Amino acid sequence: MLRFVLFRLLHAIPLLIAVILVILLMLQFIPGDPVQAMVGDFPVSPEFRAAITQQYHLDDPFPVRVYSYFVNLLHGDFGYSYQFQRPVWDLIAESAPRTILLTLVGFLIAVPFGVLVGTVSGTTRSSRVDHFWTSTALVAYAIPTFWLGQLLVLVLAVHLGWFPTQGMGPLVSRAHGLSWFLERAHYIALPALAFAVHEGTRFARIMRASVADTLGQGYIVTARAKGLSRGAIIRGHVLRNSSLPLVTVAGYAFGAALGGAVLLETVFTWPGLGLLLVQAVRMRDNMTVVGIVIFAAIAVVVINLLVDLLYAALDPRIRGRG
Amino acid sequence: MEPPSTAPGPVRSAWRGFRAALGHMAGTRHGAVGCAILLVLAIVAIFAPLIAPYDPLQQAQASLTPPSMRDLFGTDNTGRDIFSLVIYGTRTSLAIGLGAAFGALVLSGLVGMLAGYFRGPVEAILMRLAELFQTLPVIVVVLFTVALFGSSFWLLLAAIILAIWPVEARLVYGQYLRLRSMDFVAAAKVADMSTIHIMLREILPNAIRPVIVQVALDASVAILIEAGLGFLGLSDPNTVSWGQLLYVAQDYMTIAWWTSFFPGAAICLAVVGLNLFADGLNEILDPRTRGRAGGLQS
Numbered sequence: 001m002l003r004f005v006l007f008r009l010l011h012a013i014p015l016l017i018a019v020i021l022v023i024l025l026m027l028q029f030i031p032g033d034p035v036q037a038m039v040g041d042f043p044v045s046p047e048f049r050a051a052i053t054q055q056y057h058l059d060d061p062f063p064v065r066v067y068s069y070f071v072n073l074l075h076g077d078f079g080y081s082y083q084f085q086r087p088v089w090d091l092i093a094e095s096a097p098r099t100i101l102l103t104l105v106g107f108l109i110a111v112p113f114g115v116l117v118g119t120v121s122g123t124t125r126s127s128r129v130d131h132f133w134t135s136t137a138l139v140a141y142a143i144p145t146f147w148l149g150q151l152l153v154l155v156l157a158v159h160l161g162w163f164p165t166q167g168m169g170p171l172v173s174r175a176h177g178l179s180w181f182l183e184r185a186h187y188i189a190l191p192a193l194a195f196a197v198h199e200g201t202r203f204a205r206i207m208r209a210s211v212a213d214t215l216g217q218g219y220i221v222t223a224r225a226k227g228l229s230r231g232a233i234i235r236g237h238v239l240r241n242s243s244l245p246l247v248t249v250a251g252y253a254f255g256a257a258l259g260g261a262v263l264l265e266t267v268f269t270w271p272g273l274g275l276l277l278v279q280a281v282r283m284r285d286n287m288t289v290v291g292i293v294i295f296a297a298i299a300v301v302v303i304n305l306l307v308d309l310l311y312a313a314l315d316p317r318i319r320g321r322g
Numbered sequence: 323m324e325p326p327s328t329a330p331g332p333v334r335s336a337w338r339g340f341r342a343a344l345g346h347m348a349g350t351r352h353g354a355v356g357c358a359i360l361l362v363l364a365i366v367a368i369f370a371p372l373i374a375p376y377d378p379l380q381q382a383q384a385s386l387t388p389p390s391m392r393d394l395f396g397t398d399n400t401g402r403d404i405f406s407l408v409i410y411g412t413r414t415s416l417a418i419g420l421g422a423a424f425g426a427l428v429l430s431g432l433v434g435m436l437a438g439y440f441r442g443p444v445e446a447i448l449m450r451l452a453e454l455f456q457t458l459p460v461i462v463v464v465l466f467t468v469a470l471f472g473s474s475f476w477l478l479l480a481a482i483i484l485a486i487w488p489v490e491a492r493l494v495y496g497q498y499l500r501l502r503s504m505d506f507v508a509a510a511k512v513a514d515m516s517t518i519h520i521m522l523r524e525i526l527p528n529a530i531r532p533v534i535v536q537v538a539l540d541a542s543v544a545i546l547i548e549a550g551l552g553f554l555g556l557s558d559p560n561t562v563s564w565g566q567l568l569y570v571a572q573d574y575m576t577i578a579w580w581t582s583f584f585p586g587a588a589i590c591l592a593v594v595g596l597n598l599f600a601d602g603l604n605e606i607l608d609p610r611t612r613g614r615a616g617g618l619q620s
Contacts (some may be wrong), residue, residue: 015450015453015454015457018450018454019454019457019458022454023466026466026467026470027470029470029471030470030471031471037470138594138597138598138601139590139594141597142542142590142593142594142597143586143590144546144549144550144553144586144589144590144593146550146553146568147553147568147582147586147589147590150568150571150572150575150582150586151582151583151586153575153576154575154576154579154582158576165576256459262461262462262465262550262554263461263550263553263554266553266554267572277462277465278465278554280469281465281468281469281554281556282555282556284469286469286470289466289469289470293458293462293466296458296459296462297457297458300457300458300459301457
């Protein structure tokens with residue numbers, strides 16, 4: 001296991017460095033004035049310009065700039081947002097937990113849904129149940145999350161008035177723990193549902209394929225030959241072995257959601273990382289944009305690494321490869 | 323039957339293959355529906371000026387009027403006819419879908435072929451590169467590119483291709499890796515055929531099948547991404563697109579549902595059409611999937 005961990009680390013760290021390098025390289029090619037590209041659209045005085053140029057080594061060659069950026073990163077410095085007038089890291093630290101909360105609640109709905117539907121439709125392949133679910137999944141997967149969000153708002157929030165249309169509830173609150181969450185449950189319901197419809201159908205698809213694959217294995221034939229009941233086979237053999245691919249896909253999806261909640265958070269004005277990124281792009285606040293994108297890259301690489309390690313812990317066959 | 327004196331030629335045999343494939347496609351349930359949807363969308367896109375009752379940018383009607391016989395899908399906040407806008411939006415979406423799918427096919431085909439056939443350092447570098455571009459979610463890659471360089475049609479297209487090529491490259495790579503060690507490739511090598519000939523004429527026809535399905539799926543991803551970007555208000559402001567209509571609708575949909583409903587339904591239709599088309603392709607290209615029963619059916 002240790003060898004496997006080391007092997008994966010050796011893989012993940014250069015990947016992360018390369019991603020950050022590409023991002024910084026792309027910054028090189030922004031047309032126009034580099035100082036302006038850094039601070040966004042507002043006038044800069046010559047003194048301020050000189051200070052920025054010096055601080056970010058804009059006059060130095062590319063390698064020096066990259067080096068200083070990495071040194072800053074290692075100190076937890078993601079740059080300074082001149083639009084928000086705050087360090088980028090503060091902005092990230094404030095909004096990332098909200099995105100994680102939304103994603104977690106979304107997963108709480110999507111994973112059980114995917115496992116249930118995938119297993120039912122996978123074990124009854126080519127039956128009416130299966131056809132119904134495959135057709136539903138096809139349509140559900142084609143609906144853009146942001147449009148689904150708009151429809152949910154339209155029907156459940158505007159017409160029926162069951163949920164608030166947007167936001168995350170009171171920004172300042174005395175409540176803690178569970179009561180804090182309950183205060184926000186109302187606000188989180190619709191975005192989490194929109195997220196879960198999309199991811200849940202994807203999970204169901206993968207689970208279905210995986211279940212069908214498992215059913216073709218020799219040990220299922222053995223189990224049937226032993227006279228085990230259908231339910232016992234599904235619970236004891238199929239479910240466990242089929243869940244492995246889902247662990248990987250769901251894990252990767254979690255990493256991607258941290259950066260990819262852009263559209264969902266915009267529909268519901270959920271003040272997470274995605275909305276922050278969109279705001280920064282609209283204000284041409286490139287320092288914040290780059291900071292968030294690099295943070296998202298770190299999050300994805302770290303989470304994917306953890307998922308792979310978890311997978312190896314669950315499935316001893318993987319560890320051998322390393 | 324063709325008379326034997328006229329050699330079929332690549333163009334004619336390709337056309338015959340295409341016609342045969344279309345025939346097979348119509349035989350599969352999903353493929354037939356997918357084909358029909360795509361055909362309708364293509365006709366709408368090509369003949370948009372003839373179908374649309376109004377100039378899409380003309381602000382002639384009263385603003386936010388509900389759907390009626392005069393304005394089928396109602397009008398938006400500036401009095402533009404949403405039906406005409408959706409019709410013209412088809413052009414943008416299909417162009418992005420087709421362009422991105424084709425661009426990604428060329429790029430990933432090249433990368434996958436080289437990596438899979440030559441292995442060694444070429445493989446290591448190219449496949450690491452694919453992994454690099456796959457790290458961040460597609461929408462983040464596109465958003466980042468657009469944020470830095472602007473959102474003209476061509477830049478957007480390039481950004482989408484840059485974000486979606488790795489999946490397909492891995493597919494091509496896997497195919498070449500599998501096929502390069504097969505007997506027919508060894509035979510071609512013994513026959514002293516050039517490497518390019520082996521890669522393009524010997525392996526490619528055998529490798530292309532799963533890739534074609536992926537191309538159709540790529541087109542649907544590209545359409546969704548373009549719509550998403552439009553929804554964020556970051557697509558090319560000079561073109562009409564479904565996503566952009568949803569962006570505008572965001573502020574008005576609580577009082578005018580039609581501003582959001584019809585453009586969104588159009589996106590769904592295109593994506594469902596492409597997915598069904600891909601399903602159909604999958605079925606006719608891989609006959610093994612037909613009629614395979616589940617293991618627990620008794």
